[in-house]
Amino acid sequence: MTEIASGPSSSQGGRRPEAIKAVPVRHRWRWVSAALVLLFAFGAIYTVATAPLLRWQTFSEYLFQGLIFDGIRLTLVLTVAAMVIGIVLGIVLAVMRLSPNPVMSALAWFYIWFFRGTPVLVQIFFWFNLAIILPYVGVGGFRVSTNLLITAVMAAIFGLGFNEAAYMAEIVRAGIISVEHGQTEAAQALGMTRLQVMRRIVLPQAMRVIIPPTGNETISMLKTTSLAFVASVPELFTRADQIGNFNFRYVELLFVASFWYLLMTSVLTVGQYYLERYFARGAARELPPTPFQRFRRLLFTYRMPLPAAEPAVPVTSEHR
Amino acid sequence: MAAGPMVKAEAVYKSFGRLEVLRGIDLEVAPREVMCVIGPSGSGKSTFLRCINHLEKIDAGRLYVDGELVGYTQRGDRLYELPDREVCRKRSEIGMVFQRFNLFPHMTALENVIEAPLHVKGEGRSAAAERGRKLLERVGLAEKMDAYPNQLSGGQQQRVAIARALAMQPKLMLFDEPTSALDPELVGEVLDVMRGLAADGMTMIVVTHEMGFAREAGDTLVFMDGGVIVEAGKPRDVLANPSHERTRLFLSKVL
Numbered sequence: 001m002t003e004i005a006s007g008p009s010s011s012q013g014g015r016r017p018e019a020i021k022a023v024p025v026r027h028r029w030r031w032v033s034a035a036l037v038l039l040f041a042f043g044a045i046y047t048v049a050t051a052p053l054l055r056w057q058t059f060s061e062y063l064f065q066g067l068i069f070d071g072i073r074l075t076l077v078l079t080v081a082a083m084v085i086g087i088v089l090g091i092v093l094a095v096m097r098l099s100p101n102p103v104m105s106a107l108a109w110f111y112i113w114f115f116r117g118t119p120v121l122v123q124i125f126f127w128f129n130l131a132i133i134l135p136y137v138g139v140g141g142f143r144v145s146t147n148l149l150i151t152a153v154m155a156a157i158f159g160l161g162f163n164e165a166a167y168m169a170e171i172v173r174a175g176i177i178s179v180e181h182g183q184t185e186a187a188q189a190l191g192m193t194r195l196q197v198m199r200r201i202v203l204p205q206a207m208r209v210i211i212p213p214t215g216n217e218t219i220s221m222l223k224t225t226s227l228a229f230v231a232s233v234p235e236l237f238t239r240a241d242q243i244g245n246f247n248f249r250y251v252e253l254l255f256v257a258s259f260w261y262l263l264m265t266s267v268l269t270v271g272q273y274y275l276e277r278y279f280a281r282g283a284a285r286e287l288p289p290t291p292f293q294r295f296r297r298l299l300f301t302y303r304m305p306l307p308a309a310e311p312a313v314p315v316t317s318e319h320r
Numbered sequence: 321m322a323a324g325p326m327v328k329a330e331a332v333y334k335s336f337g338r339l340e341v342l343r344g345i346d347l348e349v350a351p352r353e354v355m356c357v358i359g360p361s362g363s364g365k366s367t368f369l370r371c372i373n374h375l376e377k378i379d380a381g382r383l384y385v386d387g388e389l390v391g392y393t394q395r396g397d398r399l400y401e402l403p404d405r406e407v408c409r410k411r412s413e414i415g416m417v418f419q420r421f422n423l424f425p426h427m428t429a430l431e432n433v434i435e436a437p438l439h440v441k442g443e444g445r446s447a448a449a450e451r452g453r454k455l456l457e458r459v460g461l462a463e464k465m466d467a468y469p470n471q472l473s474g475g476q477q478q479r480v481a482i483a484r485a486l487a488m489q490p491k492l493m494l495f496d497e498p499t500s501a502l503d504p505e506l507v508g509e510v511l512d513v514m515r516g517l518a519a520d521g522m523t524m525i526v527v528t529h530e531m532g533f534a535r536e537a538g539d540t541l542v543f544m545d546g547g548v549i550v551e552a553g554k555p556r557d558v559l560a561n562p563s564h565e566r567t568r569l570f571l572s573k574v575l
Binding site: 182183186189190192193204 | 373375404405408409410411412413414415416418420422423424425426435436439440481484485488
C-alpha cells in the first residue's frame with residue numbers, strides 16, 4: 001500500500017479524531033468600546049435627568065393622565081384606519097399599474113405621482129377644508145353639507161390613508177415583480193385569468209417581500225398621525241401640545257408623547273419581527289434565532305463547553 | 321380515421337424584435353400521436369410549443385388546435401382577436417409541463433393539482449380532491465399529497481406538474497424539455513410517467529433531448545434548426561438515417 005492510499009482508508013475505518021478545542025480569539029477592544037459607550041450613555045441620561053429647568057414631576061404627572069390616554073387611543077385608531085385604506089388601495093393600485101389596460105395603468109401612475117408628490121400635511125388640510133371646494137354633496141334635492149359629512153378624524157384618515165396607498169402601491173408592485181415569471185405562465189397555461197393568477201398565485205408569494213416594508217410603513221404611520229393636529233384631531237401629539245400650551249411645560253409634555261410613541265413602535269417592531277419569521281417559513285430551511293435566543297447564546301458562548309471529545313465510533317478492542 | 325388533426329400549423333412565423341425565431345413551420349399532429357421535437361437550443365422549438373397555447377402570439381401563418389384557430393376567430397377573410405376569457409378557456413383544454421416545473425411553492429402537491437379544477441372549471445372541492453388523489457397515485461406520489469414542492473425532489477416535482485396538467489383533462493399535452501433540469505438518475509421516473517400517458521392514447525408534443533424516449537415512445541420525430549423544420553419522419557428512420565447533413569451533424573453530437 002502506498003502512503004496516499006493508507007491515509008484516508010485508515011481514518012475511515014479508524015476512530016474519529018478528537019473534536020477541536022482551541023482558545024477563542026480575545027476581543028479586548030470590544031470590551032473597551034462597550035465601556036466607553038456605557039459611560040456616554042450614563043452621562044447623557046444623567047444630564048437630562050438632572051437638568052435644572054426640566055420638571056420631571058410634570059412628566060410623571062401627565063404620563064398616565066386621562067387626556068393623554070384618550071390621545072393614544074385616537075392615535076391607534078388613526079394608524080389602523082389609515083393603514084387599512086393604504087394597504088387595500090395600495091394592492092388595487094399596484095395591480096392596476098401592472099395591468100395591460102393602458103387606462104388602468106395610467107390612472108394608477110397618475111394617482112401615485114400626485115399623492116406621493118404632495119405633502120401629507122397639505123392632503124390632510126385639504127380633506128379638512130373640502131367644503132371650500134365642495135360645499136355640498138348629494139344629488140337633486142338631497143344635499144348634505146360637506147363639513148357635516150367629513151369630520152376632522154375622517155379628514156385625517158383620508159389624508160393619511162390615501163397618501164399611504166401611493167407608497168403601499170409601490171411596495172406591493174415590487175413584491176409582485178419579485179415573483180418568478182414562470183409562476184404566471186404555469187397558471188396561465190392552466191387557463192386562469194389575469195386576476196385569478198394575481199389573487200391565487202402571485203400575491204400570496206409576493207407577501208414575503210411585501211411584509212417587511214409594510215411593517216416599516218406602519219411604524220412610520222404611527223408617528224405621522226401626529227400631523228392630524230392641523231385638523232385639530234385630539235390624538236396623542238395634539239393632546240400633549242394643547243396641555244403644554246396651557247401649562248407652559250411644553251418640553252415635558254413632548255417627552256410624555258415621545259415616551260408613548262416609543263413604547264408603541266417598540267411593540268410594533270416586535271410584532272413585525274415575528275410576522276416576518278412566520279412568512280419566511282417554507283422559504284428558508286432553518287429559521288434564524290430570535291433576539292432572545294441570540295442573547296442567551298451570547299451570554300453562554302464564553303463558558304459553554306465544547307462538544308465532548310468522545311469518539312463518534314465506539315472504540316472496540318480491534319482498534320486498540 | 322375521419323377526425324382532423326389535433327394540431328395543424330401552416331407557415332407559422334414568429335419574431336422577437338428583429339430576431340426571427342420561427343420561419344415558416346408546417347406540421348400536423350394527429351389525435352393520439354406522440355410527436356417529439358429535437359434541435360439545438362435557439363432553434364425555436366420551445367417558442368413553437370408556447371405558440372400552441374397562445375403564451376406567445378404568432379406573427380404570420382395559421383395555427384389550429386382541434387380544428388379551431390389559436391387566439392383568433394375568422395369571419396369572412398378577417399381575423400378577430402379572441403377576448404381573454406376565450407383564450408383562457410382554450411388554454412384550459414391544453415396541458416403544459418415546463419422545464420423548471422413551475423409548481424406553486426405556497427401550495428401542497430394536492431393543492432397544486434386541484435387548483436385549476438377548483439378555480440377554472442369550478443368543480444366541487446371533494447370531487448376535485450378525489451380526482452387529484454387518483455392522479456397523484458397514478459404518477460406514483462400517493463405518499464406525497466401533503467408535501468410542499470420544496471420538500472420534493474426534482475423528479476417528484478415534475479411528476480406533480482404532470483398530474484396538475486392532467487387534472488384539467490386536456491385533449492393535448494405539451495412538454496417543454498421536461499427532463500432537462502433533472503439529475504440524470506431522476507430522469508427515468510418522469511419518462512416512465514410520460515410513456516404511460518402515451519400508451520393511454522394522449523396526444524403529446526414533446527420538446528426533448530432524450531433520444532431514447534423519442535425512439536421508443538414517439539410516433540414522429542421532428543428536427544428543427546434556425547426556426548424551420550429541417551426533417552421529420554419516423555423516429556427510427558430519422559435517428560438511424562438522417563437525410564440532411566444538418567441533422568446528421570446534430571445527432572453526431574448528442575447521441
